[in-house]
Amino acid sequence: MKIGILTIGNELTSGRTQDTNSSFIARQLNIHGWQISVMMSVGDDGEAIKVAIDHELSLSDAVIITGGLGPTADDITTAAIAGAFGLKLYTDESALAHIKDRFDRLHLEWTANNVKQAVFPEGAETIRNPAGMALGFFLRRNGKVIVVMPGVPSEAQKMLPEGVIPVLKREFNEAVVHVESRTVKLFGIPEARVDQMLSDIDFNGLGVSIGFYPNFPEIQIALTARCTAEHEAREKVKRAEEQVTDRLRPYIFAYDQETLEGLVAGLLIEKKLTLALAESCTGGLIADRLTDIPGSSAFFERGVIAYSNRSKTDILGVPQDVIDTFGAVSERVAGLMAEGVRTLGKTDLGMATTGIAGPTGGTEGKPVGTVYVALADGKNIRCRHYAFRWDRRRIKSISSQVALMMLKKYLTGEREDG
Amino acid sequence: MKIGILTIGNELTSGRTQDTNSSFIARQLNIHGWQISVMMSVGDDGEAIKVAIDHELSLSDAVIITGGLGPTADDITTAAIAGAFGLKLYTDESALAHIKDRFDRLHLEWTANNVKQAVFPEGAETIRNPAGMALGFFLRRNGKVIVVMPGVPSEAQKMLPEGVIPVLKREFNEAVVHVESRTVKLFGIPEARVDQMLSDIDFNGLGVSIGFYPNFPEIQIALTARCTAEHEAREKVKRAEEQVTDRLRPYIFAYDQETLEGLVAGLLIEKKLTLALAESCTGGLIADRLTDIPGSSAFFERGVIAYSNRSKTDILGVPQDVIDTFGAVSERVAGLMAEGVRTLGKTDLGMATTGIAGPTGGTEGKPVGTVYVALADGKNIRCRHYAFRWDRRRIKSISSQVALMMLKKYLTGEREDG
Known part of the structure; x- marks a missing residue:
């Protein structure tokens, strides 16, 4: 089965917004064994939308469209599609009630233009939006299917697997192909080297x-098999994963939907250990990542973002003369910060970062990107030095990553130098 | 002038690689006052390429194509284009000499398939590649122009301004169109309401x-004018911006590339004020956003992520009986946290958040999404209560936004209830 993708919006044709929906949709459809005939983007223009849909339908069994379903004047996708097929528009009362109910529950002010989000071409069947207001819908035309989703990526990314793919499977009565996929997440190795090690x-x-799929500072590898028999697909992926793991073991930290902060949080909760953080160069990012995990209050006692030297001395207890002698960005200070915040929080573990995120503040001996990460457990203090490149945000990001990696290795008993 | 963009490669239609060339090219062409008719992507397939070019030419004065110019077997763009127009291929000896010379200089091993990169359809004129091996080329057909560039983003991004845009200007003898654009950033108002207020x-x-362009928790409005005279375009955008500002003033917080954290940081530095943060439900996100701004150490003294009750009492000095009486998530505790961290950090300002980010921990009186934000300046403590919805990450995100908005309004002397 061939499927075309059409994304709609002036923000795309003006280059203001990078279209991420097309590639997400293509990837998901490929996983299901379907081919992409063509991917197109046009602006919010009725005639351009009509011409694009005609072209896509001439090459495809189905077309998936995103964008232009909102309440505002430039959201014209529904009307354009109705026009393209000579269909009238109708207001779906149950959809309207659903939208109004949502407004009530969220205490949002109702405005008349929201009615637009309950208007569909006649013959359309709606698709539930698991993540937002605007419903999706699909139409059948001459044995082909046209699916329309909202353009907001977080909504499209939920509606596609939950609403759209089931519709396509049903409408085309596809022979069930089982698709097995495994994502391996790597950190600490460049992409070209990964490619070489797997060659x-x-x-x-x-x-x-x-x-x-590089996703700074991580690299993700997706292994996919498509087979009629589920066990066969699973077996193939498993064999490939074994060979990948063989070569890249030290760099693998997670699989599939797992995140580094989620794994660390799970380990801390499982081992009933508590944590306090003393962040300097990461500026709260480690705490932000850990507190994104529901239930993090079970292990996360407190964080101190020790940006000034005084904050390092007066609450973390780093002696001023140590800062004077070694500098605030030093192994010694990182270790004392970790132990200091551990003592302050009366926690099992204390973790600290100190470094130079740039763009200024670097010296010859300690250039921008110099970062120290320390972990204290009351018996030992382990500390590592890093020399990163990149810009300020990426130095913060990769520093939070190495800190969480150090925690994970400590909690699983892996060797730290891996 | 209307221009179509076509990107070619199986890595695009499989979703393995995000197409960044299209949006880059669109942005550059828009800046030159040219409109994008359509953006398309197809795989490395001769027939699909031919059909796509035909479609693009039917809608455009020129078509810009990237991808499939390399030496390997799946690079078939040149042959497909020659086939589409019934043109023979020829080897350009000077291009071949140039490529061989490059191999020599870079000490690369010459392989026969590299000859392919010196092969062009008859009538093509080559375009120099400032950043790589494969040359670009262009063809004239019936008053229209087809331009072909390599797909490697770093090469396309150099060849477009240096080689392609000059060709288009020359071939179409274009009157220069000036494009003026202004982005207005809003917070605290739903998209549908914005639309209505501007209707x-x-x-x-x-x-x-x-x-x-909604970009949670912000909404961006882009105003664009295209005119032959620069001052005319600027004048038009200015008049539109005045009318938009008239209606939406209380919700506008920034323009163009400005960010909320960047503005707050700039104001604190300008006014030589220092800040300490006591974050509970935002978990370090406010500090993370502020420390993304270079130079933030000038005003940001410290942050305390007071996740446990004990961390609220022992370093911020919130009395245990206040927590017992009012609860950790209360106006009273938020105010004491803000004043407490201000005193601790000896800063001009102290800001605090406390709330329930969910998904659990809510009660009937204080459901998930209950958030208090407080700002202390040594004389007064202002505090606001919010009742948010959404998921954990978005509650953290919007809470950090309202906190930074409160700071910005304090620093600019705007009324807080705006």
Whole structure:
């Protein structure tokens, strides 16, 4: 089955917004064994939308459209589609009631233009939006299917697997192909080196496709097999994963939907250990990541963002003369900050970062990107030095990553130098 | 002049690689006052490429194509284009000499398939590649122009301004069109309400196009005018901006590339005021945002992420009996946290958040999304209560936004209830 993708919005054709929906949709459809005939983007223009849909339908069994379903004047997708097929528009009363109810529950002020989000071309069937207001819908035309989703990526990314793919499977009565996919998450190795280390694996021979997705500071590898028999697909992916793991073990930290902060949080909760943080160069980012995890208050006692030297001395107890002698960005100070915040919070573990995030503040001996990360457990203090490059935000990001990696390795008993 | 963009590659239609060339090219062309007719992506497939080019040419004066110019077997763009127009291929000897010379200089091993990069359709004129091996080229067909560039983003991004835009200007002898654009950033108002409040403005009459771009928790409005005279475009955008500002003034917090944290940081530095933060429900996110701004150490003294009750009492000095009486999530505790961290940090300002980010921990009186934000300046403590919805991450995000908004209004002397 061939599927076309059409994304709609002036923000795309003006280059203001990077279209991320097309590539997300293509990836998901590929996983289900469907091919992409063509991907197109046009502006919020009725005639351009009509011409694009005609072209896509001439090449495809189904077309997936995103964007232009909101309440504002430039949201014209529904009207354009109705126009393209000569269909009248109708207001779906149950959809309208649903939207009004949502407004009530969220205490939002109702404005008349929101009615637009309950208007559909006749013959359309609605698709529930698991993450927002605007419903999706689909239409059948001459044995083909046109699906329309909102353009907001977080909404499209939920509606596609939950609402759209089931519709496509049902409408085309597809022979069930089982798709097994496994994502391996790596940190601490460049993409080109990953490619090189895997170059001798015969993925075709294993019946598995491989994709690389760098997502700073991580690299994700996706292994996918498509088979009629579920166990066969699973077996193929498992064999490929074993070979990948063989070569890249020290760099693998998570699989599939797991996140580094989620794993660390899970380990701390499981081991009933508490944590306090003393962040300097990461500026609260480690705490922000850990507190994104529901239930983090079970292990996270407090954080101190010790930006000034005085904050390092007066609450963390780092002696002023140590700062004077070694500098605030030093192994010694990082260790004392970790132990200091551990004592202050009466926690099992204390973790600290200190470094130079830039763009200024670097010296010859300690250039921008110099970072120390320390972990104290009451018996020992381990500390590592890093020399990063990149810009301020990425130095913060990768510093929070190495800190969480150090915690994870401590909690699982892995060797720290891995 | 209307221009179509076509990107070619199986890595795009499989979703493995995000197409960044299209949006880069669109942005550059828009700046030159040219409109994008359509953006398309197809795989490395001769027939699909031909069909896409035909479609693009039917809608455009020129088509810009990237991808598939490399030496490997799946690089078929040149041959597909020659096939589409019934043109023979020829080897350009000077291009071949140039490529061989480059191999010599870089000490690369010459392989026969590299000859492919010196092969062009008859009638093509080559375009120098400032950043790589494969040359670009362009063809004239029936008064239209087809331009072909390599797909490697770093190469396309150099060749477009240096080689392609000059070709388009020359071939179409274009009158220079000036494009003026202004982005207005709003917070605290739903998108539908923005639309409604602007509905009586005649943007067409003003010669300005308007776009809405929600970017949680902000909404961005882009006003754009295209005119031959620069001052005319600027004048039109200015008049539209005045009318927008008239209606939405209380919700506007920034323009163009400005960020809320950047503005707050700039104001604190300008006024030589220092800040300490006591974050509970935002978990370090306010500090993370402020420390993303270079130079933030000038005003940011420290932050305390007071996740446990004990951390609220022992370093911020919130009395235990106040927590017992009012609860940790209360106006009283937020105010004492703000004043407590201000005293601790000896700063001019202290800011605090306390709330329930969920998904659990809510009660009937204080449901998930209950958030208090407080600001202390040594004389007064201002505190606001919010009742948010959404998920944990978005509650953290919008809480950090309202806190930074409160700071900004305090620093600019705007009324807090705006």
